[in-house]
Amino acid sequence: MKTQVHLFSGFLGTGKTTAIRSLIEQKPESEQWLIIVNEFGEIGIDGAVLSDNGIPVAEISGGCLCCTAGAQMGDTVKKMLKQNQPHRMLIEASGLAHAAGVIDELKAPEFQDKLDIAAVFTVVDPRQFIDPNYANHALYKDQICVCDVLLASKIDLCTPEQLAQFRVQAAQLFPPKSLIVEVENSQVKLEWLNTPTTEKSRYRIKTLPENTMGYQSQGFTFPAGRNFDGEKITNFFNELPKLAQDLVRAKGVFQVLDTWVWLNWVDGQWGANQVSWRRDSRFELIAKSFDTDEIERRLNDALEKK
Template identity: 75%
Template sequence: MPTINKTKVHLISGFLGTGKTTALKSLMAQKDPDEKWVIIVNEFGEIGIDGAVLSDDGIPVAEIAGGCLCCTAGSQMGATVQKMLQEAQPDRLMIEASGLAHAASVIDELKAKPLGDLLEVAAVFTVVDPRQFISPDYAGQALYKDQIGVCDVLVASKTDLCSPEQLAEFHEKAAKLFPPKAKVVEVQNARLDIQWLDIPVTEKSRYRLKALPDNTMGYQSEGFTFPAGQDFDGEKLTRFFDELPNMTEGLVRAKGVFQVLGTWVWLNWVDGRWGASQVSWRRDSRFELIAKSFDADLIEQTLNEALEK
């Protein structure tokens, strides 16, 4: 079978008014003239980009209005994307999602057939106002958490309106996000660097954590990743987390995101107990732990045995 060159697709997400449109326009201004792009703009109750203005650069633009790509307008996306790919045969597809869109649902549709056969989900961006990011009123909202959780690159805009203390708190909280972001950046006037489009978004299968809480007591860390598309068996994962304290010495932290039956769940072990919740991360399944000692090969083997056969 001939190899199909997939079009790279980038989603630009973010809450209302954070600067998604400006960010997209900044990328357009830096585009290699030899690279072919197409753009989809999703509008829902907000002033978006005028398609005619965007087309001034000769980049085909489609506007999908009347709802979010993740729900009422979602049925239009598949047909619109296929039509644009067929007509333009682009190198990249840029999608600016509505500020009210659940980004994870958009990614799910882009990965599902038939679009998944035509597209490669490359770096995903979420633009945030740091003042909102550090606010419990925003951080606790499911929509806001979804947009933060799904991205590879977290972009802090409106930094000129933030105090040094607010920016410091933003970076402190961003550094604790799990899974970690490929890049966390501050920008002026929502201007993105076009090189960020090609940021690597895949992790090696095993890695050391970048930071430990306090390593003076001899804690060790390890992380494991598994490609998206591999489902885990929920019952086997449950047994794994139940047995984890017996597989380690001095366990202080264990958490992971796993694809189970086509959905994504976050499992978190703390203070001798673990819980589960849904999560918007879509890039890969991964697990991290910190303990005094453990057999990393045994942990990896047990996780592999928990994969659906």
């Protein structure tokens, strides 16, 4: 029996991790799943968040999954398949990954008898989808092109006019998508995993520029046992837009009052959820430019004094 592989693609902050978490909550007890998470930076945040449920999770950190991490992904897939016999494998690509390259890696001859490329999901913010600055970018086009299921998240933040424009443009995509759905908070229905795949003449776009749209990332870790002050870490997240130029994403897992919380900043807002991660506190941001030393100083200031 081949393992069904589902790729979750989408730009930074659209809700890929939340989408996978919603599926994990619905996982049939009779099925074994594996999860692979790729991060743009070196510090794995999403893997920590997804490691709550006893499902094996592997992290691939550092760059575009299909470029610098391509060989690492193949090795990771082989290792996980050797250790497990999963029904499904869910792969969360970095928000800056060229999704076509990920598909190419999974279609390698060594995996032909082991993997079946099932429904590919791309999570989009309709406000970005209708914005030519995003829609005309090769990386964004690539993520839209490869998917079978186009998942429009954050519809509660869209105006009726924006949603209407999204529906028109999404319906005109070629080849047509097998499923186009609009959801709040990236909630995915389990049956959508069985969406038929769409025949595509090619996966990889003609030119695949290995750029990251000018973004850079930085990660920080702090040993378990050191609590962060809840008020100070809240203030830190509130002040982040002033500390980083063109901040597009910030997320972290922090020990606060001996509990562990996932803080996630996107679109000028941040939210918090409790997680079972206990290994260390970690933080990562993605922006055009920032003062790494100042960010580190602010984080250290947010630690409770010994």
